[in-house]
Amino acid sequence: MQTPDPARPIRIMTVDDHPALRDGIAAIVELQPDMLLVGEVSNGAEAIAAFANLRPDVVLMDLQMPVMGGIDAIAAIRKESRNARIIVLTTYDGDVQAARALKAGAAAYLLKSSLRKELLDTIRSVHAGRRYIPPEIAQEIALHAADEPLSEREIGILQLVAAGNANKEIAWRLSISEDTVKAHMKSIFGKLDVNDRTHAVTAALKRGVIEL
Known part of the structure; x- marks a missing residue:
């Protein structure tokens, strides 16, 4: 695992099909001296290509998108780069969706409703090699861990x-x-x-x- 360089800004790529959300993230990130937004794309297929070209330190990935969804994109990016650090940004707090994203290789799972409070800390934490799951979602995952999944x-x-x-x-x-x-x-x-x-x-x- 590479040690983050404190003198180098965290290079971030956003993947979301809603321009307003991408603009909101850009507005938050651009005020941070230790962060740099290097790319924005609107679906998972674009994310795979952009990741290969830009090699961002942290990817902010939506789940529900046209062409290719976030979970497939996470799996594809992680297959090509085992060190890829991906944060899921979603409106969905379901444990099954979260577990799928984490299994695909996401390092963190963040609800869009908590972006203003938790986005920057989560980016820094994931960049440093840590993982993050909201306590309420972690509890739901644990609660259903022994359940037999639907075929x-x-x-x-x-x-x-x-x-x-x-x-x-x-x-x-x-x-x-x-x-x-x-x-x-x-x-x-x-x-x-x-x-x-x-x-x-x-x-x-x-x-x-x-x-x-």
Whole structure:
């Protein structure tokens, strides 16, 4: 692990599809004598190319973006550079989404609602080789660590439920029997500790299992 050079500013790249958020980050960063914004891009695919060219010290990465999302981009960047230091900036506080990002190689997970208070300290901390997860998200990850995860098929079915499809429609779309859909739903209820379809969708959205 490289030791940060105190005489050299921390080189930062922002990855987010909302120009207003990128502008806000730029306004915060440019006031810091120990930081330098070296690049801004709007999706994960652009981030991979820009990282290779700019080699920033710290990347600020959104998760939900067009073309390529943040988790795939994190994994690709970390595959090319094991020392890449990436901070997730997101509106999603779900434990499943956070765990996916950390598993992909993110060093920190920061909610956009706390940027003004925590962004600068988190950048400096990650640049120094430390990790950061908000206590409430860390607690949720720990709480569900022993839970059996939903299978890809179950996630796909739950995504179709969230889109308003009945079991019969789901069975037709996936070319499986309605009884098979019902069996999957029973398994989903057990894994999410819920009793009905509405609560299953609500819980899955909150935890980041599925997206609308």
